[in-house]
Amino acid sequence: MSRQKVVLIPGDGIGPEITAATTRVIAAAGADIEWVLCLAGESALEQEGEVLPQRTIDAISEHNVALKGPCTTPVGKGFKSVNVQLRKAFDLYAAVRPVRNLPGVETRFSDVDLIVIRENTESLYSGVEAEITPGVVTSTKVATVKGCTRIAKWAFEYARAKGRKKVTAFHKANIMKLTDGMFLRCAEEVHRDYPDIEYTTAIIDAACMRMVQDPTQFDMLLLENLYGDVVSDLAAGLVGGLGVTPGANFGEDRAIFEAVHGSAPDIAGQDKANPLALLMSGVMMLKHLTETSGDESYAEAAEKIKAAYDSCLQAGEKTADLGGKLGTQAFADAVIARLQ
Ligand code: NAI
Numbered sequence: 513m514s515r516q517k518v519v520l521i522p523g524d525g526i527g528p529e530i531t532a533a534t535t536r537v538i539a540a541a542g543a544d545i546e547w548v549l550c551l552a553g554e555s556a557l558e559q560e561g562e563v564l565p566q567r568t569i570d571a572i573s574e575h576n577v578a579l580k581g582p583c584t585t586p587v588g589k590g591f592k593s594v595n596v597q598l599r600k601a602f603d604l605y606a607a608v609r610p611v612r613n614l615p616g617v618e619t620r621f622s623d624v625d626l627i628v629i630r631e632n633t634e635s636l637y638s639g640v641e642a643e644i645t646p647g648v649v650t651s652t653k654v655a656t657v658k659g660c661t662r663i664a665k666w667a668f669e670y671a672r673a674k675g676r677k678k679v680t681a682f683h684k685a686n687i688m689k690l691t692d693g694m695f696l697r698c699a700e701e702v703h704r705d706y707p708d709i710e711y712t713t714a715i716i717d718a719a720c721m722r723m724v725q726d727p728t729q730f731d732m733l734l735l736e737n738l739y740g741d742v743v744s745d746l747a748a749g750l751v752g753g754l755g756v757t758p759g760a761n762f763g764e765d766r767a768i769f770e771a772v773h774g775s776a777p778d779i780a781g782q783d784k785a786n787p788l789a790l791l792m793s794g795v796m797m798l799k800h801l802t803e804t805s806g807d808e809s810y811a812e813a814a815e816k817i818k819a820a821y822d823s824c825l826q827a828g829e830k831t832a833d834l835g836g837k838l839g840t841q842a843f844a845d846a847v848i849a850r851l852q
Contacts, residue, residue: 516544518801521550525774526775542812573602599633683695683715786833820851
C-alpha cells in the first residue's frame, strides 16, 4: 500500500469532534494515510492570526487532497467565508453531493437517490457587493461561458461515469434572463455531446415543490452556486438531515472533501454531532485516492466503512439527530466495532 498524504482541516464548532471521529474510523479500516494537520477558519484566526493561513494553502497545493471540517463564517459582517475562499483559491468548481436514503433512517420517502452538482465559483458568491448610496446596496450575480460550460461538462461526464440516466438543471431564467439564461444555454450546448443522458430543465421554485412531493422523479441535479447551496440542504432534509449528507469539491487537480453541514455552534463541544456526513465524505475521499493513486486498498477501506455504518444504522446505533442515543465518539466506536 502506498501511504498517501492528506491535509486535515478540523475547522470550527463541531469540526474538531467529527474530524477526530472520522479519522479514527478511517485508520481502523486500515487506510494508510498520513494526515497533514492544518488550520482554517476561526481556529486559524485565533492560533495563527489569519482565517486562511498560507501554510494551509501550501499544504493543499502540495498534497492535492484535503478532508475538511466545517468553518464558521460571521453573518452580515466580518471576514469572507473561508469555505468560499478555499474553493476559489483552488478553483474547485464542482461540488458533488450524493443524497441517498440510508438503512435504518426512516424518512417520508424510501428510495431517494439523487446527486446534486453545484457550481462552486460564480453566481452571487462572487462577493461583488457595493453600497451605491446610503440605504441602497447591490450584489452582482456573475455567470461566464467558461464557468457554465465546465460545470455542465463535469455533470454529464460524472453522469456517464456513474451510469446515471438524467440531468435536470434548476434555474430562474424566466427572471434572470442573462445569467441563468447563459447557464441553460451552455448546458444545452454541452448536452449535445451526451445523447445517451436525458437532459431536462425546471424553474427552481416549482422544482423545489416537486422535490418535496416526490424526489424520486429526479436523478442528477445541475445548479448554479446559490441554488446548489440551498437545494443541497433541502435534499439533505429528504433523507434524514444534515448529519447524513456528504460532499466533495473538485477542481482540475485538487479536491476537498467536506460535509454539506456547517459548524453547528448550537451543539459544539457537547459530543452530540453526527460524524456520519463527514465520515461519508471520507469514504468519497478514499475512493478518490484509489482513482488518483491506483491503490485499491483505499477503495476497499471505503467499502468496509460503508458496510459498517450501514450495519450500525440498521441496528439502531445512531446519534440523536437520527433518533438514536449515541454521542459523536460512541458512534465512531460502534462503526469501528462493526468493521470487518
Ligand atoms: P449548520 O449546518 O451548522 O447547522 C444547522 C442545524 O443542523 C443546527 O441545528 C445544527 O445543530 C444541525 N447540524 C448540523 N450539522 C450537524 C451534525 N453533523 N449533527 C447533528 N446536527 C447537525 O448551519 P448554520 O447554523 O446555518 O451555520 C453555522 C455556521 O456554519 C455558519 O457560520 C456557517 O457559515 C457555517 N457553514 C459552514 C459550512 C462549511 O464549512 N462548508 C457549510 C455551511 C455553513
